[in-house]
Amino acid sequence: MYTPKKICNIYHKHKDVSDDTTRVAAWFLGPKGENEGILVNCIKDSIVHHAKFRATHYNKDDPEYITSDIKKDPKYKEAVKVFEKHLQDLRERLTFGVPFFTPRYQAHMLWDVAIPAVAGYVTAMLYNQNNVATEASTITSEIELEVGKDLCELMGFKTADGKADPWGHITSGGTVANIESLWVARNMKYMPLAIKTLLITDEKYKAARELKIAVWPKNVEKEFTSLYLDELLRLNPDLVMKFIGQIAEACFGDSEQESRDKVIKDLTPLTLQYLGYIEFAQKHGIIMRSPKVLVPASKHYSWPKGATLLGLGENGALGVKVDEYCRMDMNDLKEKISYCKRNNYTILMVVAVMGSTAEGSCDNLFGILGLRDFAHWEEMNYFIHVDAAWGGYVRTMLPDLKAPITLNTKALDDQYVPTLNISLHVQIQFRVMGFADSVTVDPHKAGYIPYPAGAICYRNGDFRYIINMGAPYIKSEDDLNMGTYGIEGSKPGAAPVAVWLTHRTIPLNNHGYGLILGQCMFSVKRFYCQWMMLAQKNDPFVISMIHPLPKIIIGPFLGKSEEYIKDYIKNNIIGKTNEEISNNPTSMNLLTEIGPDILINAFVFNYRKKDGTLNTDVNKVNELNGKLIDQYSMTSKPEEIKDIDILIMGNQYSSTTYEETLKRVSKELCYEVPKEEYSLKMINSTILNPWPTAYEFLTGITEAFKDGLIRIINEMNAAEP
Known part of the structure; x- marks a missing residue:
């Protein structure tokens, strides 16, 4: 078993910690369980309050059933012992699960859950409300309605005179929300x-x-x-x-x-x-061809699944190519719309993704809306849905939702843990999100809420009436009748309560969620630079980032070459402290505009053979990256997880889906492109940790990864004749 090198402490000791930093620290249990006391007290108080409520709810002479005599009975005591034993066994078993709370975890789109989310969920769970009907959830259905209003406002859906109010509700996840929007x-x-x-x-x-x-x-x-x-x-x-x-x-x-x-x-x-x-x-009296939904070719699996369930057929989810930045290719979108027009296919919906789950890319929603509403391309009309399951909460990072678009060049606050704004491209897309017809957003991703908590929001709340299939036993007031609109029947009232309490504790603006995610953004951009510059001149490997440096960067880097920008990164970001970077407006400007749109770094390695030349076999490229994924992911044995320096995940990118991206990657890695379709294994690093790490931890963790990479390369070269 490979023994990782020791990495220094994750945090600097810093005397001048800002108010914002300390407020964020109160919202999570902490990577070392530092806020155990807060969570224990919250849960304990909720249980005590609930038990007291049970005891006093009916002021009648209802007798207790579980008496002191029953508690003294040996069978009662034995039943308690059996439960406690299995509970302890469960606790031990769960310690071999995913350690998502650690800063070393950079795999899937999750991190720690917020303390108010846990407290809200447990508190409501004791009441076991079913939001299928208000008669089974008198309070939690009301709370779900309030949460829907929160999310509609966050997504940019506004109430206007003479128009139907926006409306949203909680689902089990983004898959159900996406399918409902298609329905x-x-x-x-x-x-x-x-x-x-x-x-x-x-x-x-x-x-x-x-x-x-x-x-x-x-x-x-x-x-x-x-x-x-x-x-x-x-x-x-x-x-x-x-x-x-x-x-x-x-x-x-x-x-x-x-x-x-x-x-x-x-x-x-x-x-x-x-x-x-x-x-x-x-x-x-019509002839129908199966309608289509146009989605990026990198589509989430929920779209072909939804197309199948709604009778469109799996190929009803028609893929639109993505460009070299992994965003929907607008020229190919036009071509696909024209194709549908020529072949008499009705287009139900065009889907724009705000934060793809593999690369964190944001499609050109501004252009997609313009193509329908202003260009009137092929005179076809259709729903525009935004799949912001991953990126929706990032909209809280906008400095002021009513302010004009600005390019932020410094931290939002003068603090040790800096925040970074979203890029100009992402700002533009978020500004126009309110013109879409519906939006999916997952509180259980960047909202730090326990599963299950997805959501769907409609610009026009009346849209929900056309999928109403009320069960005959359900009796509810129309405004609170959450369960009859949507795919699910029974659903936990605890889920929207968890979202509600967290929204009331952590504001949906740049002083709450925007602060947390702004710190995540700073961290992911620092890691982007660190990964991009990982290979030194004499190292036996090269790296290609899935997100290339932008061709145009507004500000001091306008017109500068890629070599100039990399040289700037080497001298002004690599090796610098968080304070030094955040106090340099030029560096903050650069970090804002480079790297992924939404919190996911993706990259791939190639290696040098014994003679020092780069490997040209794409199968060997896949072998190398596959070994790295095995070494640094949850595919390892559970008992070995604690010995892994960093937890990442892998993905496969098809040359058909990612044609433009892989053209560039193949040139940077110098492998021969097969004539037939092929797939390339990529490494994904997701950061939802709100505390950017001290520089020593950043370099320590990437250098430890580098040691493992070189070890695998040496083993592969040693195995060659």
């Missing part, structure tokens, strides 16, 4: 056909037959019943939902919810959701 987009796309058929065939709706609606994209008003199929399929979904209210007013005298419900009830038997694809096409 809404599908139902919404084909709803106009059901409306037209209802108006024409049902005499009850005769008064609404001459109602008009603006037809996208030129917004020319036409009678709804006169619209052709392609016009129906590109109507603005907001106008369609509003039109249902107009029908109610024309036929029932008002557009109140009760009247709208009558319309929806009559519409239901005509909808795709009710009939299925074949009968729907027959009912409305």
Whole structure:
């Protein structure tokens, strides 16, 4: 077993610790369990409070069941001993699990959970509320509604006069949230056909037959019943939902919810959701081809899964190429839209990713919105969904959500643990997020909340009504009826409570979550520089970063060459303390603009053979990186985890999906590109630790990794004839 070199203490002793730093320290248990007392007291007080509540809730003469005599019984005592034994066994067993709380853990998208999140979850769990209906969750459903409002506001969805309020709810995770958004987009796309058929065939709706609606994209008003199929399929979904209210007013005298419900009830038997694809096409006299959802080719598995579940087929999730920065290629998006137009495929949705799970990249949402709303590319209309499961909470890093876009060149506060702003590219995408139709965000990722806590937010809260499938036994007030909207039935009330209490403790701005994630951003950019410059002149390896240095950096590096920038990094960032870097506006400017968009470094190594030349066999490149992944990941034996210097994870990148990225990587690593499709193993390092480490720890951990890398290279070379 490889013995790691000793690494110095993670933290400097620093006298002048800022108020912000100490506040962040109060929010987590700590890598060494330093805040044990706070958490113990919180949990203990919640249990005592709950037990007292049980004892005093009914002021009646209800007898105790578990009496002192029962507690003295040997069988009672034996049952307690059995439980305590298995509980202790469980505690010991769990110590061999993932040590996600340590700064050495840089694998998956998780770190420590916030103390208020744990306290909130445990406190609510004692009440065991089921948010499927308010009668089973009188308080926690109300809390989930409040959390939905929190997240809608964070995502940029605003309440406006004359428009439906935004609405959101908690899900088990991003996968369910993504699939729900696709479900809404599908139902919404084909709803106009059901409306037209209802108006024409049902005499009850005769008064609404001459109602008009603006037809996208030129917004020319036409009678709804006169619209052709392609016009129906590109109507603005907001106008369609509003039109249902107009029908109610024309036929029932008002557009109140009760009247709208009558319309929806009559519409239901005509909808795709009710009939299925074949009968729907027959009912409305159309020929249907399977619709498409356009997603980056690096798509999360939830998209082909959702396409399959909704009957689109796995290939219904049509991949759009990514560029060399692993962001959706806008030219290929145009090509895919044109392809759908030529082949009569209806586009349900275009998905922009804010923080891809493999590289932390943010797509050009500004361009995607512009392509639909201003360029009117191919005159096709569709939902725009933002998959911000990973990156959503990073929006709290915007210095002021109402301020104009600025390029931050210094720490947000004068503190030892500096924060770093998001890049100009990411700022732009976050500023326009509120114009999307729906957003997925996962509190259990960058929100530091226990699983399960994903979420889906809708710009127009009325969209939720088109997937309402209320169970007959559920009785709830409409505003609190969280469980009937969405995929899940029973769901824990404790999850939204954990989110709610954490939001009230850690503000959703740059003095709360933005402060934590700003420190994470500083740390990930420092590691980016450290990894990029890891290979020295005489080292037996080279490294290629998945995120290249930007071609354009606004500020003092405008027009500077890559060699100039690397030289600056070597002299002004490598070897410098956090204080020195944060006090240098030029360095902070550079760190802001380079590296990943969202908190994930990705890189790959190649090695030099015995004769000093670089290996040219891509299979050997994969072998080297595969061995590194095995050495420094949770694939190791559980008892050996504590001996690993840094925990990372691996990924495979297809040459088809990442064509532009791998073109550059192959040149930097000097391997021969196979003629057929191939995959390249990459290393991923995710940082959600809010405390940037002292320089000695940073270099110590990367140098220890370097020692292991060289050892593996030597073993591979020794095995060669």
